[in-house]
Amino acid sequence: MNFILIFGPPAVGKMTVGKALAAKTGYKLMHNHVSLELANRFFDFGTDPFRKIDRLVRFGVFEVVADSDLPGFIFTFCWAMGLPEDRKYVDQIVKIFTDAGAKVHYVELTASQATRLKRNRHPDRLAEKPSKRNIAHSEKCLLSDDENYRENTLPGEMPERKIFKINNESLTADEVADLVMGHYGFPADV
DSSP: OEEEEEEOSTTSSHHHHHHHHHHHHOOEEEOTHHHHHHHHHHSOTTSHHHHHHHHHHHHHHHHHHHTSOOSEEEEEEOOOTTOHHHHHHHHHHHHHHHHTTOEEEEEEEEOOHHHHHHHTTOHHHHHHOGGGOSHHHHHHHHHHHHHHOOOSOOTTSSGGGOOEEEEOTTOOHHHHHHHHHHHHTOOOOO
16 A cells, blocks of 8 residues: 655645546545544534544554555645644554555655645645634634745655655646555556
8 A cells, every 4th residue: 555645734635636647546545634624513623522523533444444445545734744643643544554565655845835825725735624714713823834834845855755845836746646556656546
């Protein structure tokens, strides 16, 4: 199995690229908000019960998928680079897949804040992520995250992960998916 972790700041296009990559490869996609939106139906974002549901769903899916015969699985995540707990969290996810024999591939997306603010209003994003539909609140969160966290790697950071970093500012999701497929040699779904 190929496990692809697509990460980057809010509204950079992780889900959209994940969808394009899934369509081209036949790999399954679980974007970050699948479990977040479910947990948010019951509890406020960030509360202990919210986090517990999110983790149960996410890690339950990861364990079942890693133990399956799926050829590939894509997960998207906002990774705060400066937080040791985020690195530990990513390592826990990755371990589930490597313990099952999967190959792990990291894809990092970057784009300017202005571009991400535009993408934050995209209809596909709003359809998939109900918690982002209050645009004023969503934009406030994006700006706050940019101010408080570093969600892209620095040059040479984590070389052991062999991160494929792409500035998708002016690329379509299909173009990014093609770059990822070419870089990692993923076959097209036939």
